[in-house]
Amino acid sequence: MRSWRRGAQQLSEELARRAIEAVKAALPYVVAGPPLIHRGPAGELHVDVPLMYHGFALDRIHCDPVAKTPSPKGRPAHVYGVEVRREEVVEVMQRVVRELRVVEAAEFRDPEDAWMVPLAWRLYIVAHVKVSYEGSELVPDYGLTEEVRRYVA
């Protein structure tokens, strides 16, 4: 819809580069938020950790509480009969966040009018950061931000 409003403005590699640079500049300010521990109907647990940028959640990283590593995006680890220690998850994820790197490529999502820049931990893509069309602002995940605030409160 926004693209239609922009008329002739096109996507370019320069815009993608700007979005990637924006995420690189913001990455030092990204911290791991409080772990969100979800319990499924069969008693399974899965743990997500939000990536917070000045109080706003950008995306969630799935955390495998048994392996004590993040899971690739799109495949949350479901565990049964394991007691998840919140402090341990925080400790693991703080280390993971320090090791995150920005992937030098971006996809563009037209309906959201935003670039999606992947964040990688080792060989896994673990999260995406959404950046505005012109690369001037980060687009938080407002739904996740609300969830984090509800959860913490």
Added chain:
Amino acid sequence: MELLIREKLLALYIALLILDPGLLRRSPWLLKPDTLCSLATLFIASRAAELSGLFSRVSVTIVRRFSEMPFMLYAMVILSAGLTAMLITNDAALFIYLPLVASIERVWAVDLLPLYVMTTIGVNVHSALTPIGNPQNLFLWQHYALGFTEFVVGLAPFTDVATALLLIYALALATRVERCSKPPPPLPVRVNRVLAASSVAMLVALVTLTHLSVS
């Protein structure tokens, strides 16, 4: 038990009920629905504005511009909070500016406890200038049938002196602000426009209706 420890006012209420069992019967008449509704609206509007990213956006701009001049930052927040209070009452102004200070603190990564205190004092000092600045003034304004200008001129010397003292104190406190080693954040977050517009509309509606109901 945990609930009572957390909710101290509830614990106090139960203690009062033990001392005065008749209080339970009188309690519904002690509640002020209008005030509760106004406060609930203020809470919702303030929370929505904060969650929309509006405060974060403003904070990034303020910190980028004034991080090297803490006094200017203090003065700007205190005076703009005061100006707002003159128009929309002290309580409503606090619901806007305290979350803003919290947001500035998060963006700047420095301890801004003095600014919270100064903003609260500033809002109350400046709200004293106008008849619509706080409920007490509204009452006095109506009771003595004063004109708007007459009221403002009468109170101006007191608020001027208080403002001067406040700014001198702010200058003293601002010189002690520790400089943050980290530069201000490079990018703001995108404002959720629908949420921001709804919160502003809610606040405007509340203030307008409050003024209409008392005038």
